[in-house]
Amino acid sequence: MNRAMLQHFRRSALLLAMVTGFTSLSPSLFAQEKPFTHELSTADLGAFLDPLVRDQLARLKIAGAVVVVVKDDGILFARGYGYADVEKKRPMTADTTLVRPGSISKLFTGVAVMQLVEQGKLDLDRDVNDYLDFHIPTPEGGVPVTLRRLMTHRAGFEEHIKGLFSANRVPQPLGHWLARSLPPRLFPAGDVPAYSNYGMALAGYIVERAAGKPYADYVAEHVLLPLGMVHATFRQPLPDELAPLVANGYSRSDRKPWPFFETIAASPAGALSAAGIDMGRFMLALLHGGSLDGSRVLSAEGLAFMMAPHVTTPAGSMGLVFFETRLGATRFVGHGGGTMSFFSDLLVSPELGVGLFVSYDGRASPPAISDLIQAFAQRYLPARPADINGFTALAADPTAVAGVYQGSRRADSTIVRLNALASEISIRPAGDAMITVRAAAWPFAGGQSFQEVGELLFRGPKDSEIAFEGVSGHVTRLNVGVPFWQGQRVPWYLDIRLVAPVVIASVLIVVLTLVAWPIAAIVRRRRGRGWSEEASARRCHLVVRLILILQLAVIVATSVLYLVATTNFTILSDALDPALVALYACAWLGVLGSFITLWIACQFWWRRIGGLWARIHHALIAASAITLAWFFLNWHIAGTTLNY
Numbered sequence: 001m002n003r004a005m006l007q008h009f010r011r012s013a014l015l016l017a018m019v020t021g022f023t024s025l026s027p028s029l030f031a032q033e034k035p036f037t038h039e040l041s042t043a044d045l046g047a048f049l050d051p052l053v054r055d056q057l058a059r060l061k062i063a064g065a066v067v068v069v070v071k072d073d074g075i076l077f078a079r080g081y082g083y084a085d086v087e088k089k090r091p092m093t094a095d096t097t098l099v100r101p102g103s104i105s106k107l108f109t110g111v112a113v114m115q116l117v118e119q120g121k122l123d124l125d126r127d128v129n130d131y132l133d134f135h136i137p138t139p140e141g142g143v144p145v146t147l148r149r150l151m152t153h154r155a156g157f158e159e160h161i162k163g164l165f166s167a168n169r170v171p172q173p174l175g176h177w178l179a180r181s182l183p184p185r186l187f188p189a190g191d192v193p194a195y196s197n198y199g200m201a202l203a204g205y206i207v208e209r210a211a212g213k214p215y216a217d218y219v220a221e222h223v224l225l226p227l228g229m230v231h232a233t234f235r236q237p238l239p240d241e242l243a244p245l246v247a248n249g250y251s252r253s254d255r256k257p258w259p260f261f262e263t264i265a266a267s268p269a270g271a272l273s274a275a276g277i278d279m280g281r282f283m284l285a286l287l288h289g290g291s292l293d294g295s296r297v298l299s300a301e302g303l304a305f306m307m308a309p310h311v312t313t314p315a316g317s318m319g320l321v322f323f324e325t326r327l328g329a330t331r332f333v334g335h336g337g338g339t340m341s342f343f344s345d346l347l348v349s350p351e352l353g354v355g356l357f358v359s360y361d362g363r364a365s366p367p368a369i370s371d372l373i374q375a376f377a378q379r380y381l382p383a384r385p386a387d388i389n390g391f392t393a394l395a396a397d398p399t400a401v402a403g404v405y406q407g408s409r410r411a412d413s414t415i416v417r418l419n420a421l422a423s424e425i426s427i428r429p430a431g432d433a434m435i436t437v438r439a440a441a442w443p444f445a446g447g448q449s450f451q452e453v454g455e456l457l458f459r460g461p462k463d464s465e466i467a468f469e470g471v472s473g474h475v476t477r478l479n480v481g482v483p484f485w486q487g488q489r490v491p492w493y494l495d496i497r498l499v500a501p502v503v504i505a506s507v508l509i510v511v512l513t514l515v516a517w518p519i520a521a522i523v524r525r526r527r528g529r530g531w532s533e534e535a536s537a538r539r540c541h542l543v544v545r546l547i548l549i550l551q552l553a554v555i556v557a558t559s560v561l562y563l564v565a566t567t568n569f570t571i572l573s574d575a576l577d578p579a580l581v582a583l584y585a586c587a588w589l590g591v592l593g594s595f596i597t598l599w600i601a602c603q604f605w606w607r608r609i610g611g612l613w614a615r616i617h618h619a620l621i622a623a624s625a626i627t628l629a630w631f632f633l634n635w636h637i638a639g640t641t642l643n644y
Contacts, residue, residue, distance in 0.1 A: 038379050038380055040069070040071055040076065040354065040380045041076070042076055042077050045069055045076065045077040046077065046079070048375075048379060049067055049077070049079070049372075050079075050081075052371075052372065052375060053065050053067060053081045053368075053372070054081060054082075056360075056368040056371070056372070057081055057082045057253070060362065060364035060365070060367070060368055061252040061253045061254055061362060061364060062082065062250075062252075062253060062360050062361060062362035062364055062365055062368060063082055063083055063084075063086055063092075063247075063248070063250040063252075063253040063257075063361045063362050064080065064081060064082030064083050064084055064091075064092030064097075064247060064253075064360075064361045064362075065080070065081045065082055065092065065358065065359065065360045065361065065365075065368075066078075066079070066080045066081070066092055066093075066094050066097065066099060066275075066276035066357075066358070066359050067079055067081070067094075067276070067356075067357070067358050067372070068094060068276045068277065068279055068280040068283070068355075068356070068357040068358075069354070069355070069356055069357075070280050070283045070284050070287065070348075070354070070355040070356075071353060071354055071355075072287075072353045073284075074284070075277065075280040075281075075284070078094035078095070078276050078277050078280055079094055080092035080093040080094045080097055080276065082253070082361070083253075084097045084246075084247035084248065084361075085247070085248050085257075086248070086250070086253055086257070092247060092361070093275075093276075094275065094276035094277050094280075095231075095275060095276070095277045096231055096245050096275055097245060097246075097247050097275055097276070098231060098232075098238070098242060098245050098246040098247065098273045098274060098275055099246075099247055099273070099274065099275070099276070099342050099344065099359040099361065100246075100249070100262060100270075100272070100273055100337075100339045100341070100342040100344075100359075101272050101274060101279065101337045101342070101344040101346070101359060102270045102272075102336075102337025102338045102339045102342060102343070102344055103197075103200075103269060103270050103335055103336060103337035103338065104272065104279075104334075104335045104336070104337040104344055104345075104346050105234070105267075105268065105269060105270045105271060105272035105337065106200045106268070106269055106270070106321050106335055107282075107321055107322065107334075107335050107346070108219055108223055108224075108234075108268075108272065108282075109200055109203055109204045109207065109219075109268040109269070109321070110151055110203075110306060110320055110321030110322070111223055111290075111297060111298055111303075111306075112204070112207045112215075112218060112219055112222065112223060112268075113147055113151065113203055113206070113207055113320075114298055114302045114303075114305075114306055114320070115222060115223075115297065115298060115302075116207060116210050116211065117147075117302070118298070118299060118302050121210045121211075122147060122206065122207075122210055123147070124146060124147045124148040124151075124320075125146050125147075125148055126146060126147070127144035127145065127146065128144070128145045128146060128147060128150070128202065128206060129144070129145075131206045131209050131210060132202075132205070132206070132209065133175065133179075133209070134175075134178070134179040134182070136182065137185075138185075138188065139185055139188040141188065141189065142156075142185060142188025142189055142190070143188065143189060143190045145185075145199075145202075147203055147206065148310070148320070149190050149199075150196075150199045150200060150202055150203045151200075151203060151320040151321050152193075152310055152311050152318060152320065153193050153194060153195045153196055153199060153484040154187075154190045154191070154192070154193060154194075154311070155185065155190070155194075155196060155199045155202075156185045156186055156187030156188050156189070156190060156192060156194055157183045157184075157185055157186070157194065157196045157198050157199050158183040158184050158185070158186045158194075158410070158411040158412065158413060158414070158416075159183070159194075159196070159409055159410055159411045159416055159419075160181055160183040160196075160197070160198045160411070160416075160643075160644070161416060161569070161572055161644065162181065162572050162573065162642075162643065162644050163177060163181065163265050163572065163573050163574070164197065164264065164265055164266060164569065164572070165262055165263070165264060165265075165339075165340060165569040165570045165572070166263040166264075166265060166570055166573060167260040167263070167570045168263055169236075169237040169260075169261065169263065170236070170237065170263070171236050171263050171264070171265050171267065171271075172265055174201065174204065174205050174208060174214075174215060174265075174266075174267060174268070175205055175208075175209075177201075177265045177266070178198070178201060178202055178205055180643070181198065181265075181643060182198075182643075183198055183411070183643070184413050186408075186410070186411070186412055186413075187408065192408050192486055193311070193408060193479075193483050193484050193485060193486050194408040194409050194410075194484075194485075194486075195409045195484040195485060196409075197266045197269040197270065198266060198269075200266070200268060200269040200321075201265075201266035201267065201268050201269045203268065204267065204268020204269070205268070207219075207268070215234065215267060215268050216233065216234035216235045216236075216267065216271075219234050220233065220234070220235075222297065223297050224278075226292075226295040226296075226297050227278075227281050227282060227285050227292050227295060227297060228278075228281055228292070228293060228295075229274065229278035229281055229282060230278070231245065231274065231275035231277070231278050232272065232273065232274035232275065232278040232279075233272075233273055233274075234267055234268075234271050234272055234273075236261070236263050236264070236267065236271055237261060237263070238261070238273060242273070245275070246261070246273055247342075247361055248361075249261075249262055249339070249340060249341030249342065249361065250341055250361055250362050251341065251362065251363045251567075252362060252363065252364070253362060257341075258340065258341060260570070262339050262340050262341065262570075264339070270337060270339065276357060276359070279346065279357040279359075280355070280357060282346075283346065283348050283355030283356075283357060284355070285297060286303065286307075286348050286350075286355065287348055287350060287353055287354075287355060289303055289304070290302065290303040305319075305320070306319050306320040306321065306322055307319045307322050307333045307350065309324060311483050312483070313467055313479040313483045314454070314456075314457050314465075314467035314479065315457070315465040315466060315467035315479045315480055315481050315483070316465070316479070316480070316481035316482055316483050317483060318482070318483050318484065319333065321335065322334065322335065323335055323336075323482050323483075323484070325347070325481060325482070326384070326463075327347070327349075327373065327376075327377035327381050328377050328378075328381040328382050328383050328384045329381070329382040329383060329384045329385060330349050330351065330352055330377075330381050330382060331349060331351060332347040332348060332349045333347070333348060333349075333350075334346045334347040334348055336369075338366075340568070340569055340570075341361055341362065341363070342359055342360065342361055342365075343359070343360050343362075343365035343366055343369055344357070344358060344359035344360070344369075345357070345358050345369050345373065347373070352381075354380075356373070356376060358372055358373070370462075374462060384463065391452075391453060391454055391455075393432075393433030393451075393452040393453075394433065394452070395433060397433060397452055397456060398429035398430065398431075398433060398434060398435045398452070399429050400456075400468075400470075400473075400475050401427055401435060401456065401458075401468045401475045401478070402427050402428055402429050402435070403426075403427055403475075403489050403490075404424050404425065404426050404427075404440045404489070404490050404495045404496070404497065405424065405425045405427065405477070405478055405487030405488055405489055405490065406420045406421075406423070406424050406425075406487065406488055406490045406494070407420060407423060407425075407485055407486070407487060407488075408485060408486040408487075408488060409484075409485055411644065413636065413641070414636050414639065414641055414643070414644035415580075415635065415636045415637060415639050415644055416644050417634075417635050417636055418558075418562065418635050418637075421441075421494070421496050421499065421635065422441055422496070423439075423441075424439075424440040424441065424490060424495070424496045425437060425438075425439065425440055425487055426438050426439070426440035426443065426447075426497070427478070428447075430449055432451075433451065433452040434449055434450060434451050434452070434458075435449070435450050435452075435458055436448070436449055436450075437449075437450060437460070437466070440495070440496050440497055441496050441500065443497065448460050448461050450466060453465075454467075456468040456469070456470075456475070464480070464481055465480070465481055466478050466479070466480055467479045475489070476488065476489050477489065493634075494634075499631070502627055503627065503628070503631050505624075506623070506624035506625075506627040506628050506631075507552070507555055507624075507628070509620050509621065509623075509624040510548045510551060510552050510621075510624055510625075510628070511552065513545070513548055513617070513621060514545065514548055514549065514552065517545055537609050537610070540600045540603065540604075540609075543596060543600065544596075544597050544600055544618070544621055546593075547590065547593035547594070547596060547597055547625060548597075548621065548625065550586055550589055550590050550593060551590040551593070551594075551625060551628045551629075553586060554583065554586050554587045554590050554628075554632065554637060555628070557583050557586070558583065558637050561579075561583070572644075577642050580639070580642060581642070583637070583639075584637075584638060584639045584640070587632040587637045587638035587639070588632075588638045590625075590628065590629060590632060590638070591629040591632055591633060591638050593625065593629075594622075594625035594626045594628065594629035595626075595629075597618075597621055597622045597625040597626075598622040598625070598626060600618060600622070601615075601618040601619050601621065601622035604618045604619075605618075605619070
């Protein structure tokens with residue numbers, strides 16, 4: 001799925017990296033130092049790519065990779081690198097080894113939708129409820145979900161991650177998963193981009209309903225087989241003839257592979273398995289107006305309609321499913337993708353007749369993809385001309401855009417909201433009409449500098465661009481080059497620069513209190529002193545510490561869940577429900593307990609129990625407990641739903 005999407009926790013971090021210029025999972029504009037001087041030929045590609053990719057695999061501990069380049073009427077270059085099975089030394093090949101292109105699958109879903117639109121079986125602007133066997137509510141003031149909104153990520157669904165990945169060989173039926181996983185519509189007006197795997201899976205299910213056959217069967221019959229993609233399938237588990245050909249999924253080449261096939265419930269959004277050569281054939285069909293070797297899967301007009309800009313921001317455009325980007329002076333369209341192990345990108349330029357597909361097997365792959373695409377652009381593509389528009393930057397603009405922003409691809413009603421907090425972006429003025437962009441969670445990070453080049457338009461590393469928008473002169477949101485994500489200014493009480501210090505300080509007070517508890521008991525015993533002369537005070541001390549233990553346990557459990565989930569997304573399933581219910585219950589008890597600590601602290605002051613330090617200590621404990629309770633409530637650690 002989308003490299004930023006499928007792995008929800010990590011994907012937001014990767015999107016942040018893209019914005020700040022560290023990596024380009026869906027590349028934006030790349031800087032060109034000189035006009036291209038190399039001929040795009042098989043020999044030159046081999047001399048250029050072989051040392052580059054092999055160095056990446058060795059340096060970043062990536063198990064394997066495949067690179068395919070097409071030009072005009074044929075596949076110019078297709079080569080595998082490294083291993084599909086490290087232990088058995090099975091090489092990665094471009095012709096038969098299957099990789100998992102993730103969200104590049106969405107392009108096939110888009111083609112399938114347009115096929116049925118051209119046949120009159122679907123309408124891009126009709127309420128999708130007319131096609132479904134379950135109902136998607138339209139909130140008051142909102143607009144109905146349509147296929148056009150699904151294919152431009154404007155349906156406004158909250159991020160949904162439960163059950164997205166599974167270690168089970170057979171996924172849930174698509175319609176069943178969609179009906180039980182229906183997320184709230186965070187942006188029901190249809191005017192905010194919020195990338196959604198759920199939304200594209202819904203589009204695939206509509207294909208299934210309109211065609212009267214399973215999605216995987218429809219795409220195989222009407223897209224894959226007509227294009228001669230014999231080593232490609234959406235079926236899960238893989239057919240017997242393809243199962244031995246798939247590459248193992250690795251986090252690093254020096255570690256064991258995942259002991260299961262990554263099964264993806266939202267199959268139309270990311271379940272494709274395909275060999276590099278097959279992806280090359282798909283790119284050729286895109287370059288040839290929807291046909292290849294006499295077989296047509298879509299009219300030239302329909303494909304051009306999909307690739308044309310449908311949503312445009314000052315920083316970039318997208319068509320129906322296709323994202324637009326520029327490499328140097330050249331317009332490309334395509335999509336990127338990521339699973340638990342594989343990271344991929346597919347880009348085609350209809351104007352130049354060139355296409356590039358890359359897929360890496362390992363978690364360190366995103367920067368490798370970015371470096372390869374940038375190097376490819378610098379070597380083979382025309383350079384972007386220098387700006388000559390004579391724009392005069394305003395010194396006040398960096399101050400106007402400064403602040404902290406959270407992504408629109410988030411969930412506000414479930415525990416997944418924690419990820420939006422962790423991935424907030426900080427914008428700071430840097431002088432001379434420049435800004436610095438960095439992760440808000442770690443203000444000491446270096447960040448990247450962006451120069452204003454247009455009205456509230458800033459350009460940074462690799463020519464990546466950020467455009468800001470607002471109302472009545474007040475800047476409230478930002479857009480990046482791939483317009484499926486929007487940054488929205490956060491209120492002060494959601495700013496991680498405030499939230500993190502107060503929560504950390506509260507946890508430290510809790511930890512120090514609990515650590516000091518047995519130490520103080522030992523000291524009192526050696527001095528022959530009791531805990532307190534009043535039984536009520538002793539009970540208060542005990543109750544407070546039990547509440548603190550409970551709250552600390554919730555913090556530890558939440559941290560462990562977050563860290564484990566970034567490693568193995570398959571744990572986010574029904575099997576986790578009992579543990580999540582226990583976490584919710586403990587968090588709610590911690591919330592209720594915080595009011596008890598406040599009442600006890602008030603008793604210590606009103607009744608002047610103990611010395612001044614004891615009263616101050618209980619006030620600090622109460623403040624910490626209340627702070628943690630607020631944190632549990634606001635980020636739904638004290639949750640109420642198992643649909644997240």
